[in-house]
Amino acid sequence: MASFTLTDLGNKSGEVVEAAFRGPVDITKRGKRKFVLMTAEQFDRLTGTGSQRAFRAEDLTGPERDEILAGLDAVAQDEGRDD
Numbered sequence: 001m002a003s004f005t006l007t008d009l010g011n012k013s014g015e016v017v018e019a020a021f022r023g024p025v026d027i028t029k030r031g032k033r034k035f036v037l038m039t040a041e042q043f044d045r046l047t048g049t050g051s052q053r054a055f056r057a058e059d060l061t062g063p064e065r066d067e068i069l070a071g072l073d074a075v076a077q078d079e080g081r082d083d
Contacts, residue, residue, distance in 0.1 A: 001026055006034070 002019040003026040009016050020037045021026045027035040038046075060068065 003028060004047075005029065009037075 001024055002022070004016050004019070006027060006029045007022065008025055016027075016037065017024060020039060022039040024036050024042065026033050027037055043049075
């Protein structure tokens, strides 16, 4: 993992950002790791907060569940058609 100091972050920001595109970057202060810089995509993957989400039907509220189930029924009914 690449490592830069807080001073480097100010003086070599372009180089630090380029390194972050390749993977997480340690940012140190007085030789101690203080921060990790990463792309938003890497962070989303790490925290599971990307744009794709999964739900369990039993965890949804009534209207949400009904809407999803109606959509699934429509897809299932449409499968038998030859367009």
